Amino acid sequence: MAAAGADLTEPHVLARAKRRLFPEDGAEAYAVVDTQFARERWVDQRTVDEAVREALAPFNHVRVGSGYPDLVGVRPLDDDLLAVDRLGGEPPLIAVEAKGYAGGGVDTERGIVQARDRLGEANVAFLAAPAAAITQTDRSLARECNVGVLAVDADGDVRPLERPRVVGNRTADAATSIRFQASAQGVAGKSFGLNHPKNYLAYPLAVTHDRDTETVLAERVVGATDAARAGAAFLNLVSVEPDRTTLTALGKEVVRFALAECGSVDAALDTFEDWKRSRKRFCEVAPKWGQLARRVVYDYPATELLVTELQSLHDDGERRPTLREFVEYLHELRPTFTVELFVRGDEGVRSRALTDDGDLRGEALADGDAYHSPTVFQLKAMLFHAGIVTERGSEPHRLDPCEDRWALRHDVGATR
Incomplete structure (x- = not known):
């Protein structure tokens, strides 16, 4: 320079x-x-x-x-x-x-x-x-x-x-979009890492357990404990500080649910072992836990925007937009947020995807590598497991944005 x-x-x-x-x-x-x-x-x-x-x-x-x-x-x-x-x-x-x-x-x-x-x-x-x-x-x-x-x-x-x-x-x-990216829940330069909500729901339980958090999590739920902690922070279940990790209000509610449902944190973690490596939709395998996952995922700031605009498309007769169509539609309404949420932040990708005036170049959106993995893979997979969308996410290198579909599992008909 x-x-x-x-x-x-x-x-x-x-x-x-x-x-x-x-x-x-x-x-x-x-x-x-x-x-x-x-x-x-x-x-x-x-x-x-x-x-x-x-x-x-x-x-x-x-x-x-x-x-x-x-x-x-x-x-x-x-x-x-x-x-x-x-x-x-x-x-x-x-x-x-x-x-x-x-x-x-x-x-x-x-x-x-x-x-x-x-x-x-x-x-x-x-x-x-x-x-x-x-x-x-x-x-x-x-x-x-x-x-x-x-x-x-x-x-x-x-x-x-x-x-x-x-x-x-x-x-x-x-400006709110930039504040979102600067927060602990922003997706910039970060990743959920894991694509199943059970791994994040388990983290507050492991924090509460009387044994070492990382050891309990690795033995009972998932070995990628760093990714589980980061995802739990993204979903506002825990607050990660240099010297300790504490439960948020939402994280404490997860623990309360586990106590009400299973009687103890230890018993709740036993149920998580039964779900290891399951590819079935979480809300069908464990309906009550799936409803809890739905509440937690919906509390994530990006989820309401995605669901609201998918419903708007449904109301207009477009029930299964492709990823490319969905991003182009969102960009017309919320350009800054759409770019931050969906388009990878590195210099080469955004140079190809955006004009000098911030307009999208449609041809760049046909390349799966242009998309941000935490949104199109991990977040979408969690929305799938929580019963919100119809299809799970795909990794960018396997993603065809002209075939990948974003649709609500249950859309609400227009009210009168």
């Missing part, structure tokens, strides 16, 4: 700002860069290094406030980036506008105005620009507009010249 002086184009500036704002430090965070930055050549026809595009990925076209910021993300910010310490509450929604050299001057004033306009929905907004292009007038304007200023040096250093205050704002659907 080397660049010097006038070589600090917008992609270079934004890549460095992203690295400063979103370091890989393990914090719950997620950021996307606008789809215009996925192109191989920038506006002045200079080639954008592949390393820069990889640093900027994933790409999506997210509306925040009055337009589409160059970067939008969620994470706790370091104290030196904010005007005042912000204690407690959710991590802020961050919008960044980048300006760089493109055969002439750097329009920093326009970047500040654009960043200010994002504060209709974002909590924090920044301008990122080459350090040499930022004037005292720019800094005064930024302070008036409550916009942070990140100065990008030729050697790669990024310094906050102006620090913004965090503001509270409503969150639109698009």
